[in-house]
Amino acid sequence: MTGGLPKFTRTMWRTPLYNQILENVDPRPLTSRQRTGRVFFLDKFENYYNAITEKWKQSAGTIALNTDYPKSHGSCMSLTTGEDADDYATATLYLGSFPKGRFGVEVDLAILDNMDNISYFTIRINYWDGAFLHIAEVRWLGQDVDRKFQYGISATEYGDIEDGDYNVKAMADVPIYHNMKMVADFTKEEFVKLIFNNKEYDLTGISYRKEVDTATEGIMAVLLSVMNFVDGDLRILYADNLILTDKEP
Numbered sequence: 405m406t407g408g409l410p411k412f413t414r415t416m417w418r419t420p421l422y423n424q425i426l427e428n429v430d431p432r433p434l435t436s437r438q439r440t441g442r443v444f445f446l447d448k449f450e451n452y453y454n455a456i457t458e459k460w461k462q463s464a465g466t467i468a469l470n471t472d473y474p475k476s477h478g479s480c481m482s483l484t485t486g487e488d489a490d491d492y493a494t495a496t497l498y499l500g501s502f503p504k505g506r507f508g509v510e511v512d513l514a515i516l517d518n519m520d521n522i523s524y525f526t527i528r529i530n531y532w533d534g535a536f537l538h539i540a541e542v543r544w545l546g547q548d549v550d551r552k553f554q555y556g557i558s559a560t561e562y563g564d565i566e567d568g569d570y571n572v573k574a575m576a577d578v579p580i581y582h583n584m585k586m587v588a589d590f591t592k593e594e595f596v597k598l599i600f601n602n603k604e605y606d607l608t609g610i611s612y613r614k615e616v617d618t619a620t621e622g623i624m625a626v627l628l629s630v631m632n633f634v635d636g637d638l639r640i641l642y643a644d645n646l647i648l649t650d651k652e653p
Contacts, residue, residue: 465493
């Protein structure tokens with residue numbers, strides 16, 4: 405006897421109650437500091453059968469799975485630059501079609517190096533609407549003395565985030581992971597906020613980059629990047645627990 409309950413069959417997993425439970429379950433890892441928005445993509449950089457390039461496109465430098473310095477679980481993604489100043493590494497994740505809205509990208513980042521050797525690291529969302537390419541990008545600028553957060557204005561121009569001076573900590577032998585999240589409104593065509601560890605920066609009303617581009621409507625991409633500042637050695641950015649959200653407040 406089941407006492408009036410549905411039998412434990414495959415159809416039970418499609419009941420309204422189960423769907424409601426799924427809607428209320430937050431799939432974010434416990435390491436996530438930001439709990440706003442609805443998660444629609446999560447990459448813990450685990451369970452890749454062959455290479456990281458199953459999902460991520462290597463558009464500059466070298467990207468790979470790394471098992472030495474993950475924040476959690478068994479592996480993370482590494483982005484490695486060349487040995488010369490201005491060499492950079494970029495990893496790009498292309499996603500399917502999404503209606504415009506407020507999107508967020510959150511990721512844990514670490515560098516095993518003297519931060520004086522880092523020109524910048526950046527997170528970015530690209531969104532193609534059929535007429536324009538919308539580019540929401542924020543970066544931490546190192547370059548020895550600057551050490552501040554900026555937002556992208558054009559391909560070569562960046563604006564300083566108000567009160568955005570920040571001395572990112574790093575060690576040469578132990579990874580110090582920092583949690584970084586950017587939110588942008590692709591309906592209003594502006595930034596919303598940047599969160600780095602426990603500090604939040606209000607970017608409401610600041611327009612992001614927009615370029616004429618007639619690619620397929622609704623396609624979206626996320627990019628992570630790091631640039632070398634000093635000749636003579638490789639620079640490596642480690643990334644873990646990447647989370648993409650929509651319906652951000």
